[in-house]
Amino acid sequence: MAEYEYVLSSIDGAVGIVTLNRPKQLNALAGPMMRELVDALEGLDANQDVRAIVITGGPTVFAAGADIKDMSDATPVDMLLRNNIGLWDRLKKVSKPLIAAVAGYALGGGCELAMLCDIIVAAENARFGQPEINIGLMPGAGGTQRLTRSIGKFLAADMILTGRMLSAEEALQHGLAARVVPHELIVDEAVRLGKQLAKQPPVALRLAKEAITRAFEGRVDDGIEFERKTFYLLFATQDAHEGMQAFIERRQPTYQGR
Numbered sequence: 134m135a136e137y138e139y140v141l142s143s144i145d146g147a148v149g150i151v152t153l154n155r156p157k158q159l160n161a162l163a164g165p166m167m168r169e170l171v172d173a174l175e176g177l178d179a180n181q182d183v184r185a186i187v188i189t190g191g192p193t194v195f196a197a198g199a200d201i202k203d204m205s206d207a208t209p210v211d212m213l214l215r216n217n218i219g220l221w222d223r224l225k226k227v228s229k230p231l232i233a234a235v236a237g238y239a240l241g242g243g244c245e246l247a248m249l250c251d252i253i254v255a256a257e258n259a260r261f262g263q264p265e266i267n268i269g270l271m272p273g274a275g276g277t278q279r280l281t282r283s284i285g286k287f288l289a290a291d292m293i294l295t296g297r298m299l300s301a302e303e304a305l306q307h308g309l310a311a312r313v314v315p316h317e318l319i320v321d322e323a324v325r326l327g328k329q330l331a332k333q334p335p336v337a338l339r340l341a342k343e344a345i346t347r348a349f350e351g352r353v354d355d356g357i358e359f360e361r362k363t364f365y366l367l368f369a370t371q372d373a374h375e376g377m378q379a380f381i382e383r384r385q386p387t388y389q390g391r
Contacts, residue, residue, distance in 0.1 A: 135176060139166035142173040147184040148327035149177030149229075150320070152191060159197035160190045162242040164217045166200075171220050178227045184331035184338070186227070187323045188250060189234035192316045195259070196243030201268065205377040209365045218361055221274050224249050225346075228339050230330050234323035235259045236316045240298070245274040248283060251342055253309065254323045255301040256316035261309055262298035269376030269388065273364030278356040282349060283309050 135142065141152040151173045153160040160166075170188075177183045190196055204212070224231075224246075233239075233247040236256035244261050247253050255261075263276045271277065272293060281289040284299075284307040291297050304310040314322040330338065367373045372388045379386035 135172065137169045137173060139163075140169045140173050142177065144177070144180070144183060145324055146328055147182060147331035148324050149174075149180065149183040149186040150324065151177070151186065151188050153189070153196055156191075156194070158200065159194050159238060160243070161198060161200040161203075162196055162246065163200035163203045164215060167217055167220045171223050174224065174227050174231075178229050183229065184333075184335060185230045185232065185327035187232045187234055187320070187327050188246070189320050189323060190236065190243075192236045192256065192319055194237035195233070195235040195239040196246060197238040198241030198243055198264070201377050201380050204368075205374065205381060207368050209368045212365045212368050218274050218364075221245070221249065228342070230327070230338060230342055232323045232327055232330075234319045235261070235310070236319045238262075241265055241272070241276070242274055245272060245276045245279070248275065248279040248309075251345070252311045252326065253304070254319065254326060255304055255310035255313050256319040257301050257313060258316045259301040259304065259310070259313075260298045261304050262296065263293045264296035264298070266294060267296045267376065267386075268380050269370065269373035269386065270367050271360070271364055273361055275353075275357050275360070277360050278353045279350075280309075282353065283307075 139155055141154050143150045155166060177186050231250040233250035233253045235247050235253055237258055238260050239247045240262045244263055263272045263280060265271050288307060301313045305313050371391050376386045
């Protein structure tokens, strides 16, 4: 197995496990971490002994969004050239079932990462949200599209436009999670589910996953392309930089509408 700085990669039987490992930053998804995450997932996907993959942050936090400090001074051109969000396109190509084991916060990019998976297992302490609006931005890695398709327009709009979070039980009720378990069992339950999937016929499993993804994301790529362009465009606004700087400085932002 490759050695990583920001993620841990291991195998339990036929299940690959990738653990986000920036606990002090609440697993904020900075560029280097995303690159390691994608590399680890692709490595497990290529391993013939692995039949399913779990992504987790452990029992405390999944991922509390993007790394705001990493973006606070960025221009639209900076964001375009960095193309960190382009890494997410590679995640869509992972052929084996992906299980998100979500405990604690799954916010912003964390929520978007969970929604890229095939099954979300939520701990009782899980909280899902797309709070980018609170720092002058909007979801940029598929949140406006996949959340709307998962839970419906009106609840998605409530979350995206106000920053509202859903509890684990609310996520289960509205179709954002498949099951809810005690937080101390979150990884064990996800791995158990992975081992259950690993017993299924591999070709049928792969094709069924692809069919489900096509049903869920048919024509969604057009919306994601629009979302990505408008997300980058927001880095030209003073409000976005004010929102991110206020977040870093732990103060209330003052928005001017420009």
